[in-house]
Amino acid sequence: EARVKGVALSVELKAEEDDRLSNCNLNIKQVLPNLLNENVTFTYSLSVENIVNYIYSSDETLQLVAIHNYIDLLNKTIYDGSINDLVNDDIVSRSIELLDNHHNCRLQIEIIRVLIFMSLGTFKQMQSIIKYGAIPKLVKLLNSTEHYITQDIVISLGNIIKNRPYARDIALSHAILPRLAKLINSKISMIFTRHVVRTMFHVCKKSNPPLSFEMIKPVLPVFSYLLTIPNQSIISNTCWILAYLTEGCENNTRSLLGTGILPQVLGCLMCKEKNIFRPALRTIAHIVELGNIYETNAVISAGGLSHLCTFLRNHYMDEDIVVEIVSAIYKMVNTKEQIQCVISAGLLPLLIKILQFGEEEARHIVAWTVMDIIAEGSIEQLNELLNAGLLSIFYNLLEANDHNIVINALDCLIEILRAAEKVGQMEKFITMIKDAGILDKMETIQYQHDDLIYEVYSNTHAFLRGFVYY
Known part of the structure; x- marks a missing residue:
């Protein structure tokens, strides 16, 4: 299992490296002609003790050799599948300290490589680089004018912050967002932009409270x-x-x-x-x-309801998507003007269809939407609702096995009659309800053994008895 994990991690690291270099067309020897010392001969296979001695030396060449050896050790633990917690506090703390060595970009680059390796490694390795203050230093280095440095820093920060709220809070406290935003422009490569946005995503990811x-x-x-x-x-x-x-x-x-x-x-x-x-x-x-008129009207004015109508047609069979769509529509029927926009967008037939054939959660939300349209809308808008086929499905809804659906149907019926009563059209609407067979169907409901349904039926029946037309 460890070997499989090691191979997977090595592939991820290799992909990051290939993605970073090949897509950006960077040639380090061209970009850093003055930083590569071709006369330096790196000594590999140093012991951890010698790596510590080298990295604490004042000789920058020895520091670079130490960093290379540590990278080699990290790399070996990945490729041989051991994935051990190769963390030496002296090496890690000193490496992060040397990030402040701004005149030696080559050393900074290699240290950032170490941090990328460790940020994709074990929990202990990740905790170590956070513990010794890597985040503030990396965020500060985002101001570097050297593109090849900032890209690796962005990758490293994204790995460190990912799914770690405490690490994200450290980065936010050191103004990571404005620094990331400054990196985004039309001159940087697509791949660099992708890394910046990925890191920004991890910084902004769901939090309570929001940023x-x-x-x-x-x-x-x-x-x-x-x-x-x-x-x-x-x-x-x-x-x-x-x-x-x-x-x-x-x-x-x-x-x-x-x-x-x-x-x-x-x-x-x-x-x-x-x-x-x-x-x-x-x-x-x-x-x-949010339920505010300003925000809701902004969505409507931008054509939001028409987009949602098309979107609903395209994803009618996706239950989760339908629930989210009708939930959004439900929030946009607060005034007569908003209701008219819903009607004009052609949403009523789709809502009626969901009320009849949709899944349970979506049907409940649409029922609430219909009741709000009836309660808040004009008599003309109520007629639009009935013309869309509302009464024709009430009969079937009253036969449903789900008592919530039956209750919602009866509640809608009462709201229709109350709206009709306000404008003196009670007789007309009771006749329509009779013709649809709904009153006859209601009589059978009183024999159901569900107390909630019987209570709502009794209220509806009492309401109707107040009118001679019934």
Whole structure:
């Protein structure tokens, strides 16, 4: 098992190295002509004791030899499958200390290689580099003007921060987000951009409470640009970042809306890749879940309901997706104007279809949506709902084995009659209900042995008895 894990880790390291060098077309000997000392002969197979002695030497050549030997030892533990906790506190602490040696970029590069190896290694190795203060030094080095250094630092920080809230908090306290944002521009390579966004994703990943507006403010301007880059990984991670930042945080949400990014997020709903449309949908849901008119109207004005209608048609058979979509729609039927937008987007027939044939959770949410439309909408909007086929499915809903569905149907019926009563059209609507066979079906409900259903039936029956038409 250890050998299999070792091979997997070595492949990951090799992939990182190949990805970093080949895709960026970097030739270290060309990039660092003054940093490579061709006369240095590296002595391999030093003992750990000699590595410690070399690295604590004031001779930078010996320090470099020590670092190379330590990398070689780390590499051997991976390739021979041992994956042991090769951690020497003296070597690790001294290596991190030498990151401050800004005039020797070659030494910095090799130390960062050590940190990349260890960040992909064991828990003990990871804890060691955090313990001895690697994160603040690496974040500071993001300001380096040397591209080949910053790319490796970004990779290392992403590995260290991944799924470690305490490590992320250290990085945030040293202003990692604005430094990452400064790296993003049209001049850097696609692969470098991908690494930066990946690290930014780990920094912004779901937290409780969410990152504050003050923390995310520096990165807000880059999101719109990132969504224009034709790379699935970059767009997916950007959408997930937006989803994390908008969850339960009104300040963050309003600030993001202020950047004009909403149409781009809605456009991501039309992507075929689930790792793009899923976080985009989650972002839209978080925006409308705040329940504020400003945010909800912003989504509607950007064409959100039309996008959701198309999206719902495309993913009608995906239960989890349907639940998220109808949950978002449910949050957008608070006023007559919003209800009219739902109707104009062509959503009513789809909602009625889900109410009849959908899975349980989606049916409940649609039932609440229908009741809100009835309660908040105009009589014309109620007629639109009935014309979409609402009454025709009530009969079947009253036969359902799930008592919650029956109760929701009866509740909807009462809301319809109350709305009709307000505008003096009670007789018309009771006639429609009779013609649909719903009143006859209601009579059979009183014989059910479910106390909740009988209670709701009794309330509905009592309500109807107040009118001579019944």
